[in-house]
Amino acid sequence: MKHTAAHILASFIQSKQDRLLRLSLRLITFVYIFFLHSVCLANVIELPLNLSEAFLQKALEQQLYPQPDSATTIYEKNPCFYILSDDPILEVQDGIIHFTSHYQASFGVEMFERCTVAAQPSGYIQLTLVPFVDADWKLRYHILDSKVFDEDWNTPNVLGLLLDITKEHLHPYLEQFFVDLSPLRHDTLALLRAFADPEQSSDLEKALKTLRSNKPVIGDGKIIVPLSMEVDTAAQKYPKPPQQRVLNKEEIAHFQKHLEPLDAFLVFVIKNSGDKFIDEKMRTELFDLLITSRHQFLSILSGELAVDIDDPMRRLFVSTWHKLSTIFQEAEDRGLLQEHLLRYMTFIYAGDALVALDKFGPSLGIHITADGLRRLARTLQPGATSDHLHQDWKVDPELRKLFNFTPQKKLQSNMPSLASRLFHFLLPDAQAAETKHLLGEQFYKRLYKWVPKKHEINEYRNAYLLLLTIVAKDELKRAVLKKEHHTTFLHLIKTTALIESCWRQFKKKRNSITYVLSGAGSVGLMQINQYVWRGFYDMERIRWDAVYNAQAGAEILMRYFKKYGIPVSVKHGKTDYIPRASYAVYNAGPRGK
Numbered sequence: 001m002k003h004t005a006a007h008i009l010a011s012f013i014q015s016k017q018d019r020l021l022r023l024s025l026r027l028i029t030f031v032y033i034f035f036l037h038s039v040c041l042a043n044v045i046e047l048p049l050n051l052s053e054a055f056l057q058k059a060l061e062q063q064l065y066p067q068p069d070s071a072t073t074i075y076e077k078n079p080c081f082y083i084l085s086d087d088p089i090l091e092v093q094d095g096i097i098h099f100t101s102h103y104q105a106s107f108g109v110e111m112f113e114r115c116t117v118a119a120q121p122s123g124y125i126q127l128t129l130v131p132f133v134d135a136d137w138k139l140r141y142h143i144l145d146s147k148v149f150d151e152d153w154n155t156p157n158v159l160g161l162l163l164d165i166t167k168e169h170l171h172p173y174l175e176q177f178f179v180d181l182s183p184l185r186h187d188t189l190a191l192l193r194a195f196a197d198p199e200q201s202s203d204l205e206k207a208l209k210t211l212r213s214n215k216p217v218i219g220d221g222k223i224i225v226p227l228s229m230e231v232d233t234a235a236q237k238y239p240k241p242p243q244q245r246v247l248n249k250e251e252i253a254h255f256q257k258h259l260e261p262l263d264a265f266l267v268f269v270i271k272n273s274g275d276k277f278i279d280e281k282m283r284t285e286l287f288d289l290l291i292t293s294r295h296q297f298l299s300i301l302s303g304e305l306a307v308d309i310d311d312p313m314r315r316l317f318v319s320t321w322h323k324l325s326t327i328f329q330e331a332e333d334r335g336l337l338q339e340h341l342l343r344y345m346t347f348i349y350a351g352d353a354l355v356a357l358d359k360f361g362p363s364l365g366i367h368i369t370a371d372g373l374r375r376l377a378r379t380l381q382p383g384a385t386s387d388h389l390h391q392d393w394k395v396d397p398e399l400r401k402l403f404n405f406t407p408q409k410k411l412q413s414n415m416p417s418l419a420s421r422l423f424h425f426l427l428p429d430a431q432a433a434e435t436k437h438l439l440g441e442q443f444y445k446r447l448y449k450w451v452p453k454k455h456e457i458n459e460y461r462n463a464y465l466l467l468l469t470i471v472a473k474d475e476l477k478r479a480v481l482k483k484e485h486h487t488t489f490l491h492l493i494k495t496t497a498l499i500e501s502c503w504r505q506f507k508k509k510r511n512s513i514t515y516v517l518s519g520a521g522s523v524g525l526m527q528i529n530q531y532v533w534r535g536f537y538d539m540e541r542i543r544w545d546a547v548y549n550a551q552a553g554a555e556i557l558m559r560y561f562k563k564y565g566i567p568v569s570v571k572h573g574k575t576d577y578i579p580r581a582s583y584a585v586y587n588a589g590p591r592g593k
Contacts, residue, residue: 044228044230045229045230045231045353046228047227047349047352047356048225048226049181049226049227050219050224050332051139051222051223051224051225052221052222052332052333053091053092053221053222056092057088060099061088064088064173064174064177065086065088070086071084071085071086072084072086074165074173075165075168075169078109079110079115080109080117083106083170084104084105085101085102085103085125085170086101086102086104087101088100088101092218092221092222093220093221095218097131097141099129099174100126101124101125103121103123103124104120105122105165106120107119107120107121107158107161119158121156121157121158122150123149123150123151123153123156124148124149124150125146125147125162125170126146126147126148126149127143127146127147128145128146129143129144129174130142130143130144131218132215133181133225134178136182137181137182137184137185137213138179138180138181139216139225140175140178141175141177143174143175146166146171183342184342184349185211187346187379188211188346188350189211190375191350191354191375191379192204192354192357193208194371194372195366195367195368195372196365196367197366197367199365200364200365203360203364204364204365206232207229208229210230211227212229213225227349231364259300259313259316261370261389262313262316263293263391264390265374265376265388265389266293266324267290267391267399268380268388268389269324269377270289270402271399271402272380272381274286274402277336278336278402279331279334279336281334282336283402283403284563285323285327286327289320289327291532291590292589292590293320294532295532295588295591296316296319296320298521298532314358314367314368321352321354321355322355325352325355328347329348343380346379350376354366370389374387374389377389393530393539394535394538395535395536395538396536399536400535403536405536443463446463447505447547448544448546450463451508464546467550468493468494468497468503469490469494471550472489472490472494472554473490474554475489475554475555475558476558479558479561479562481561485561485578488575488578489558492557492561492578492579493554493557495579496583496586500525501525501526504524505524524542524549525550526549526553526554526557527553528542528552528553528556530542533552536552556586557582557583560585561578564581564584564590565577565578565579565580565581568580568581
C-alpha cells in the first residue's frame with residue numbers, strides 16, 4: 001500500500017509539473033509571438049546626428065570661454081587666491097573625449113592690500129568626459145576623471161589642492177556646457193508636418209511622437225547622437241512605379257509644373273552654400289548634382305525614367321537628396337560648415353528624416369510638395385521674406401560665377417572683328433573668296449534664320465565652318481589648354497555640332513522659319529538644352545543667335561573636355577578617349593561619364 005501511495009503521489013506531482021511546463025511553454029510562445037508581431041509592426045528608423053570635434057570645440061569656446069585670447073576665472077577666493085583657465089581643447093578620439101585646458105593659479109593671502117603668495121603653479125588640467133542627452137534634448141557631459149599636470153606634464157607639487165579646486169569649481173563650470181538639440185527636434189517635426197496631407201496625418205503624428213534621442217556614441221573625431229522614431233510597417237509602401245510611356249504635351253506640362261520647384265529648391269541650396277562656404281571639391285560635386293538632376297528631369301519627360309503619376313516629384317527628390325546630403329556631410333568633415341553647422345544640421349537631418357519616412361509615404365500622408373520644399377529651404381535662411389523657390393529663365397550671374405563660367409558676352413559680340421583677323425589664316429583661298437562677303441555685320445544678318453537653298457550649301461557650310469572654328473579658337477584662348485590638345489578640341493566642336501544638329505540653327509516649319517528644337521527641349525546648332533542650362537545662358541539668344549549658341553556649346557564642351565576627357569585619357573593611356581568621354585558627358589550629363 002505504501003508503495004502504491006508513493007507511486008500515486010509521484011505520478012500526481014509529475015502530472016502537475018508537466019502541466020506547469022506546458023503552461024510555461026504556451027506563455028513563452030505567446031510572449032515570443034507577441035514580441036515578434038510588435039517588432040514586425042514597429043520599424044525603428046535611426047538617423048545618426050553627427051557632431052564633429054571642431055563644432056563641439058567651437059561651441060564650448062563660445063559658451064565657456066567667450067573672450068578670445070583671454071583667460072576665464074574658474075575660482076577666485078580673493079585677489080591673491082584664484083585659478084584661471086585658457087586655451088581649451090576638446091579631443092574626440094579612440095572612443096574617448098578629453099577636455100584639456102591650461103591653468104594659472106595663485107595661492108596666497110591678502111594683507112594690508114598686498115598679496116603674500118605661497119605658490120603660483122601653472123600647467124594643464126585634463127578631464128575625461130562622457131556625453132549624454134538630457135530630457136530637454138541638450139547634449140551635456142559627465143566628468144569621469146580629472147588629472148592635473150605642471151608645465152612639463154609632470155605631477156605638480158600642489159596636486160591635492162589643485163585637484164580639490166578642479167573638482168569643486170571646474171567640474172560644475174564645464175558641466176554648464178550644452179548643445180541644445182531641441183530646436184532641431186522642433187524644426188524637424190514642423191518640416192515633416194509641412195509635407196503631410198492634413199487628412200492623412202494621423203499615422204505620421206503617431207510616428208513623430210516616438211522621436212527620441214538615444215545614448216550618444218563616441219566616434220572618430222565626432223560624437224554621434226542616434227535619433228530614432230518608430231513607424232508602423234503595416235503602412236502601405238510605395239509600389240514600384242510602372243514603366244512610363246512617352247508623355248503627351250499635356251502630361252509633359254503637368255510634370256514640368258510639378259518638377260520645376262525641386263530644381264528651384266536645388267538652385268537655392270547651392271547658391272546659399274556658395275555664398276557662405278565652398279571649396280573646389282564641393283563646387284564640382286554641386287555642379288554635377290545640378291546638371292545630373294536636370295538630365296534626370298529630361299529622362300522623366302521623355303519617358304525613360306518611370307515615376308509615380310500621383311507624386312511625380314518624389315523619386316527625383318529622393319535621388320537628389322541622397323547625393324546632396326552626402327556632399328554636405330563630406331563638406332562638414334572637411335570643416336567647411338562650422339560657422340553655420342547647427343543650421344545645416346537641421347536642414348540635413350530634416351531632409352534625411354523625410355527620405356527615411358518617404359517609403360511609407362502613402363499611409364503617412366507624406367508628399368513632396370513645393371510648399372514643403374519652401375519650408376525646408378527656409379531653415380537655411382530663416383529670416384528671409386523672399387520666395388526661395390522663385391525661378392525664371394533669365395541668366396543668373398551668381399550661378400555662373402559660382403561655377404566659374406566666364407562673364408556673359410554682350411549682345412553685340414566681338415565675332416566680326418575676330419573673324420576678320422583670323423579669316424585668311426583659317427580658310428583656304430578658295431573658301432575665303434566665297435565667304436569674304438559674310439564678314440562684319442553682314443555675317444550675323446546672313447546667319448539669322450538662314451535655311452540654305454540647294455545652291456547655297458557650299459556658302460552655308462563655309463560660313464558655319466568659320467563660325468565653329470572661331471568660337472573654338474576663342475575658347476582655347478581662355479581655357480589655358482596644352483597645345484597638344486588644341487587640334488582635338490577644334491575637331492570635336494565641329495563634330496559635336498554635326499552630330500547634334502547637322503550644323504543647323506534654323507529650320508522651316510510650314511510657311512515660317514524657326515529654331516531647331518528637339519523633343520527634349522534642346523535648341524539650335526549645339527543643341528543647348530533649355531532645362532539643363534537655364535540660368536547659365538540667355539535662352540532667347542540660344543534660340544535666335546547662332547553665334548551665341550555656338551559660344552555656349554564651346555564653353556560647355558571645354559568644361560567637359562578638361563574635367564572628363566583628359567583625365568579619362570590619362571587614366572587609360574589612350575588619347576582617343578578624350579573626344580569620346582567629352583562628348584558622352586556633353587550628350588548625357590555627368591552620368592554619361
